[in-house]
Amino acid sequence: xxxxxxxxxxxxxxxxxxxxxxxxxxxxxxxxxxxxxxxxxxxxxxxxxxxxxxxxxxxxxxxxxxxxxxxxxxxxxxxxxxxxxxxxxxxxxxxxxxxxxxxxxxxxxxxxxxxxxxxxxxxxxxxxxxxxxxxxxxxxxxxxxxxxxxxxxxxxxxxxxxxxxxxxxxxxxxxxxxxxxxxxxxxxxxxxxxxxxxxxxxxxxxxxxxxxxxxxxxxxxxxxxxxxxxxxxxxxxxxxxxxxxxxxxxxxxxxxxxxxxxxxxxxxxxxxxxxxxxxxxxxxxxxxxxxxxxxxxxxxxxxxxxxxxxxxxxxxxxxxxxxxxxxxxxxxxxxxxxxxxxxxxxxxxxxxxxxxxxxxxxxxxxxxxxxxxxxxxxxxxxxxxxxxxxxxxxxxxxxxxxxxxxxxxxxxxxxxxxxxxxxxxxxxxxxxxxxxx
Amino acid sequence: xxxxxxxxxxxxxxxxxxxxxxxxxxxxxxxxxxxxxxxxxxxxxxxxxxxxxxxxxxxxxxxxxxxxxxxxxxxxxxxxxxxxxxxxxxxxxxxxxxxxxxxxxxxxxxxxxxxxxxxxxxxxxxxxxxxxxxxxxxxxxxxxxxxxxxxxxxxxxxxxxxxxxxxxxxxxxxxxxxxxxxxxxxxxxxxxxxxxxxxxxxxxxxxxxxxxxxxxxxxxxxxxxxxxxxxxxxxxxxxxxxxxxxxxxxxxxxxxxxxxxxxxxxxxxxxxxxxx
Numbered sequence: 001x002x003x004x005x006x007x008x009x010x011x012x013x014x015x016x017x018x019x020x021x022x023x024x025x026x027x028x029x030x031x032x033x034x035x036x037x038x039x040x041x042x043x044x045x046x047x048x049x050x051x052x053x054x055x056x057x058x059x060x061x062x063x064x065x066x067x068x069x070x071x072x073x074x075x076x077x078x079x080x081x082x083x084x085x086x087x088x089x090x091x092x093x094x095x096x097x098x099x100x101x102x103x104x105x106x107x108x109x110x111x112x113x114x115x116x117x118x119x120x121x122x123x124x125x126x127x128x129x130x131x132x133x134x135x136x137x138x139x140x141x142x143x144x145x146x147x148x149x150x151x152x153x154x155x156x157x158x159x160x161x162x163x164x165x166x167x168x169x170x171x172x173x174x175x176x177x178x179x180x181x182x183x184x185x186x187x188x189x190x191x192x193x194x195x196x197x198x199x200x201x202x203x204x205x206x207x208x209x210x211x212x213x214x215x216x217x218x219x220x221x222x223x224x225x226x227x228x229x230x231x232x233x234x235x236x237x238x239x240x241x242x243x244x245x246x247x248x249x250x251x252x253x254x255x256x257x258x259x260x261x262x263x264x265x266x267x268x269x270x271x272x273x274x275x276x277x278x279x280x281x282x283x284x285x286x287x288x289x290x291x292x293x294x295x296x297x298x299x300x301x302x303x304x305x306x307x308x309x310x311x312x313x314x315x316x317x318x319x320x321x322x323x324x325x326x327x328x329x330x331x332x333x334x335x336x337x338x339x340x341x342x343x344x345x346x347x348x349x350x351x352x353x354x355x356x357x358x359x360x361x362x363x364x365x366x367x368x369x370x371x372x373x374x375x376x377x378x379x380x381x382x383x384x385x386x387x388x389x390x391x392x393x394x395x396x397x398x399x400x401x402x403x404x405x406x407x408x409x410x411x412x413x414x415x416x417x418x419x420x421x422x423x424x425x426x427x428x429x430x431x432x433x434x435x436x437x
Numbered sequence: 438x439x440x441x442x443x444x445x446x447x448x449x450x451x452x453x454x455x456x457x458x459x460x461x462x463x464x465x466x467x468x469x470x471x472x473x474x475x476x477x478x479x480x481x482x483x484x485x486x487x488x489x490x491x492x493x494x495x496x497x498x499x500x501x502x503x504x505x506x507x508x509x510x511x512x513x514x515x516x517x518x519x520x521x522x523x524x525x526x527x528x529x530x531x532x533x534x535x536x537x538x539x540x541x542x543x544x545x546x547x548x549x550x551x552x553x554x555x556x557x558x559x560x561x562x563x564x565x566x567x568x569x570x571x572x573x574x575x576x577x578x579x580x581x582x583x584x585x586x587x588x589x590x591x592x593x594x595x596x597x598x599x600x601x602x603x604x605x606x607x608x609x610x611x612x613x614x615x616x617x618x619x620x621x622x623x624x625x626x627x628x629x630x631x632x633x634x635x636x637x638x639x640x641x642x643x644x645x646x647x648x649x650x651x652x653x654x655x656x657x658x659x660x661x662x663x664x665x666x667x668x669x670x671x672x673x674x675x676x677x678x679x680x681x682x683x684x685x686x687x688x689x690x691x692x693x694x695x696x697x698x699x700x701x702x703x704x705x706x707x708x709x710x711x712x713x
Contacts, residue, residue, distance in 0.1 A: 384491065389528045391512035392488045392521075393538070393601065394545030399553060400513075403541070407532025407584070 010069040037151030082424040083200040090170030097181035098156035113163040122159035138219035138247035146243040157185030162195035174201040178212035191226035202233040210237025220248035236264035252278025276310035287316035291324035298327035305338040320356035341371040349379040398435040440466040447498035458665035474662035477702030484611040488522040517549035519608030523598040529586040536581035591618030609640040628653030664697030
């Protein structure tokens with residue numbers, strides 16, 4: 001596939017979609033799915049604040065017609081990655097503004113049947129394999145306008161396929177950059193039964209002030225007995241709009257450890273959904289959020305127990321600086337047949353200024369009778385007595401605040417089994433924490 | 438020249454209520470002073486004010502370290518000049534390991550000019566020293582992996598304070614009821630530990646109710662504080678008298694201070710100030 005294909009100046013409308021499709025060289029079925037998604041987009045309205053999911057998130061300043069596909073500006077420097085620093089990678093896929101710019105994979109893995117490619121390349125080179133999974137189980141095109149827009153115009157992202165029983169030891173890295181344009185990347189991870197892999201995915205901008213639009217999708221399909229560790233660090237520039245639908249389907253005796261670092265974007269609205277579909281499936285989600293300025297980050301999580309004897313454990317921690325705001329709305333849904341469910345969700349927020357605000361809305365929807373589901377949330381400010389204690393031991397005020405903030409996140413860091421990720425998250429947060437009075 | 442900590446006619450208020458009403462005290466490095474007094478007398482306040490707790494307002498008077506006023510210095514600057522407070526009620530810092538906390542603290546206190554972000558003392562060197570100090574205090578090294586004061590028993594907190602004292606090697610230390618919450622054996626160990634750290638190297642101000650701590654660390658001076666003022670100063674025999682007979686004579690001989698103390702006790706029970 002020609003990586004240099006340009007889509008500059010394509011607007012998000014019916015004519016734009018046809019021009020876009022012309023540049024793609026995709027199988028007809030893929031193009032047809034795009035057209036159907038666009039029809040779904042046109043049949044819906046933008047969400048507004050009368051809808052329960054959107055009461056706390058104001059979209060009035062978002063105007064899709066101000067964005068075009070492929071308006072590529074600066075490059076994201078390749079050394080900007082924090083997740084891959086010092087990590088011996090098994091492969092890497094990079095894309096900028098939705099254009100694949102590099103893809104590598106250890107030949108030994110390729111020889112075992114592992115596929116790791118930009119998704120746009122995979123749909124051309126492995127059409128049947130991709131079609132079997134792409135937007136089948138873990139993406140709902142009709143969910144809202146952002147899902148439909150994504151399904152119509154997706155570009156960039158990656159396809160990872162790990163065949164039955166194959167263990168990918170070294171982490172695979174996925175870097176998506178926005179440099180003033182749009183990233184509608186779609187990431188599809190398929191682990192066949194008994195497979196294992198670790199994916200480090202990060203979203204980066206070239207500068208802190210960078211603008212742009214991310215309207216993305218993530219699908220994680222974890223087959224029976226498979227083990228996936230998926231790390232997603234969102235560190236866009238402070239003027240990027242971020243909309244995402246992310247879903248994992250975890251089968252019998254499989255496990256998923258999903259770690260999220262959310263630090264960038266001006267406004268982020270993320271739907272994160274884990275569906276446990278086979279007995280003994282296990283999912284741990286570790287969420288780390290740090291916001292500042294006027295950032296608004298909203299996470300809606302759903303842990304859906306569709307099979308018995310599954311375990312889900314969601315822990316989200318957020319620290320908020322300046323006038324920033326977070327919304328966390330979590331739901332544990334347990335189907336009637338999902339007996340012996342063990343579900344846990346928790347959200348703790350640390351407010352670092354008088355103006356910051358964190359909304360935390362846990363929820364349970366349980367139809368089985370033999371389950372254990374617990375949830376909780378806390379919000380509070382940094383205790384001045386802790387700061388005094390640390391200062392009395394020689395810490396400056398700022399060092400004291402930093403130590404307390406990092407300590408606040410330690411409980412979630414302790415759960416993350418990848419050392420480089422723990423360090424990257426800790427350092428990214430420590431860099432941002434400022435002194436306050 | 439011997440280091441000197443001087444407190445001169447110190448008046449301190451919290452939210453408009455005067456708690457210290459003209460405290461005078463001169464502490465030389467190498468001396469041990471006992472500070473005793475009934476509840477509400479201002480003992481703990483003095484310790485917190487020496488360390489620079491932001492909740493207390495110094496309305497007049499001064500505190501000087503070798504002639505330099507401490508009043509404009511933050512708690513961290515005071516720590517870096519060699520002051521230390523063993524807290525009566527230390528606070529927990531969840532998620533921060535005691536070892537990491539102490540490495541940072543030790544680096545800052547020993548390198549007062551260190552800027553934020555500059556290197557901490559080498560890990561190997563720090564660990565060796567920490568292991569040695571914990572050995573002397575008969576503490577399990579696993580203890581240092583726990584989060585600062587988080588879930589510690591009362592006794593563990595006090596031992597952690599002594600460990601910090603041992604690592605930071607201050608010029609002057611205020612020990613605020615470092616013996617409370619400890620059983621007799623633990624008090625003996627704590628007392629010996631303080632003596633081992635080197636009483637002769639520090640100026641110690643020991644706030645205590647317990648005679649054991651003073652038995653192992655006999656004070657050169659004993660001060661009695663009542664109603665926010667030091668009303669009597671004597672030698673070790675004064676501490677012994679207070680232990681055996683209580684504060685009746687003091688209260689009787691200083692009726693004004695006793696009256697002030699009564700109203701401060703009432704105010705203290707009404708609001709919890711400086712819970713640290």
